[in-house]
Amino acid sequence: MTRPLLTGRLAKWALILMEFDITYTPQKAIKGQALADFLAAHPLPDDSPLNYDLPDEETLTVEETRWRLYFDGASSIKPALRSTIPQIKAGIGLVFVTPEGGILRYALSLTEPCTNNEAEYEALIAGLELTIQMGIQHIHIFGDSQLIIKQVEGDYKIYKPELLKYHKKVKDLMKKIPQVQLRRVLRSENGEADSLAKVAKELANPDYEEIHITIRNRRPISTILDDVKRKVFGGKAERS
Structure with missing residues (x-):
């Protein structure tokens, strides 16, 4: 045969x-x-497990090569102290995630008053500008503002004239990036950028260009006292 x-x-x-x-x-x-x-x-049952293994075969996987950017903006009215006119303070937070998993964080205080939606646009614009400066070619951008994301994607109309200039600036910057995608996420998924924006907002001070913050780890005092009790009396220390 x-x-x-x-x-x-x-x-x-x-x-x-x-x-x-x-x-x-x-x-x-x-x-x-x-x-x-x-x-x-020959359909497979719904609960049929899939087996992707091939005998004596090598399989190659494509690793994620795109950057990710999480942005958020925050704005609030600051109670008046010396003057009777309340001040509006705002800040933006940016979190870049590299393809290797590295983290870059930025918190910027805005020196001019703006609304919360304007602060969101400011955050997106700052993120796009940094993306261009770093030469990033492919980036996936996440934000929790449905209004901003939908306006940029063209799903929502822009009724407020003051937001038109922001929208145009965003579109112009996006044209300079070869591949950029926007996606809305829940606020709980954007917590780090939200926290940075709130910190920057609270530190908004036109009298200073930069404010340096030292962040260190600190043990709760209760655990320190427990260690002292163990050394003095021995055994386990009970908390009241």
Whole structure:
């Protein structure tokens, strides 16, 4: 009995199938409709597990190569102290995630008053400007403001004239980035950028260009006292 000459992967699979008394007949092409008919006639059960393992085969995976940006803006009215006119203070927070998982954080205080929606736009614009400065070619941007995301994507109309200039600036910056995608996330998924924006807002002070903040870890005093009790009395210290 003669068999067609098989080489490479075809020969390897033919040898594997011979163990199960299955005859392998190579085809140069399979028409799409024939394949669709076969799948329709042999559906898998809904609870059928999928096995992606191939015997003696190497599989390659494509790692994520895009950057991610989480942005948020915050604005609030500051109670008047010396003057009778309350001040509006605002800040923005940006969190970049590199393809390798590195984190870059930015918190910027806005020196001019603006609304919360304007602060959100300011955050997005600052993030896009940094993206361009860093030469990032592909980035996925996340924000929790449905209004801003939908306006930029063209799903919502812009009724307030003061937001039109922000919208135009965003679109102009996005044209300078080869691949950029926007997506709305829940506020709970944007917590770090939200926290940075709120910190920057609270520190908004036009008298200073930069404010340096030192962040350190600190143990709760209760755990320190427990350690002291253990050293003095021995055993476990009970908390009241």
